[in-house]
Amino acid sequence: MLEVPLSWQLAKIAVSVVMVLGLGVIAVRVSPRVAGLLSGYPLGSALALFFIGLEISPLFAAQSAVHTLAGFTATMALGAGYWLCGRSPGLVGVLYGTAGGIVAWFGVGLALAQFDFTRVTGTLVTLCAILLFSLLFRRIPERRATTREVFSWRALGARALLATAIVFAITGLAHWVPAAWAGTLAAFPITMLPFLLILHLAQGPAPAATVIKHYPMGLGSLLCYALCVSLTYEPWGLLAGTLAGFGVATLWLVGWMHAQRWYTRRQSRTAPV
Template sequence: MLEVPLSWQLAKIAASVSMVLGLGVIAVRVSPRVAGLLAGYPLGTALALFFIGLEISPLYAAQSAVHTLAGFTATMALGAGYWLCGRTPGMRGVLLGTCGGLAAWFAVSLVLAQFDFTRLSGTLVTLCAIVVFSLLFRRIPDSVASARAPFSWRALFARALLATAIIFVITTLAHWVPTAWAGTLAAFPITMLPFLLILHLSQGPAPTATVIKHYPMGLGSLWSYALCVSYTYDAWGLVPGTLAGFLVATLWLLGWMKLQRWWSARRLKARPGV
């Protein structure tokens, strides 16, 4: 295992905190629905794969990204476990939801780790999972987060501690585990889980469930990022490969949001009397 420079460790902290805070601002100032879609943007996954490539090798990160394509299934399972177990407000709901979510994630990850995925098979597994979980989450009602006070130092510290701990665990384990597990770990909701916990504590289970509901349909951006860097990391290097991945992911997200607006407008016109 290579010694990781202090500057890289500090970069992990800064990136993790800024991502979690950004999602929190969106949820309160815009809506949990939009935050759920953006939770599917390659924030935590990009951070994990980038530092895996930086600390180990770009080739190892590219190979891990292939397994990340299937690992998003475990992430959706975490959301389902959290939703099913964390339906009560307060710390009790947070703890039950976290335990249920982590148990679901680990169980699905154990199954995924038994297979040697290709880009095609990993994509097909996640596409099937998106359909299944979208149907499962369909009956969750949309809820809007209420206005809240600006972030406190306590909330800032909690986000920093949890997000940093998760990214440090993932990038450290990547030095010791096969690429199958490293890729699955990279798909772990590094930024979404701390965001869910804080949102649950401050707003209750309803807005939290709304974020979980819309998460699967936002995964196209994550999928396109992982697929892109699986090709570009080893061929182009980490920085150009990361930029290419974000470009592809952004184009996907913009196209998806445009399609949603078109579909909503079409449904509105189809209503009687409109």
């Protein structure tokens, strides 16, 4: 295992904190629905794949990204496990939800790691899973987060600690596991899970479930990102590949949100008065 410079470790901490807190602000100031969509934006996975490439090699990160495409299925399984087990308010609900989510993620991730995915098959697996979990989550009722203050030094510290621990665990384990598992680990919801825990503790299971409900449909940008960096990391390098990945992911997310607005307007015009 290569020795990782302190500057890289500090960068992991800083970026993790910014991403988790930004998602929390969106949920409270905008809505859990938008936060759920943005949870599918390449935040945590981009950070994990970038540092895997920086600490090991761009080629290894590109190979891992191929398995990340299928690994998002395990992330949706984590959301389903959390939703099914974490329906109680308070710490009890958070603990049961986390346990159920981790068990579901590990079980599905273990199954996925047995296959040698290509870019096509990895993408197809997750597209099928998006359809399946969207149908499963459809019956989750919408519940907007309240605008009361949920930020405190304790909450900020908890988010920072958990997100940073997950990032360090994933990038550390990547030095010891094959690309298949490294890619699956990179698909772990680094930013979404800490956000869910804090939102659940502060405002109960319903807003957290709303975020989970909309998470699968936000995964398109993550799929675009992982597919792009799997193609560009080796020939273009980490920085150019990352920028290209964010560009493609942003285009997809903007297009998806415009399509949703168009569909909503169309439905409102055709609805009976």
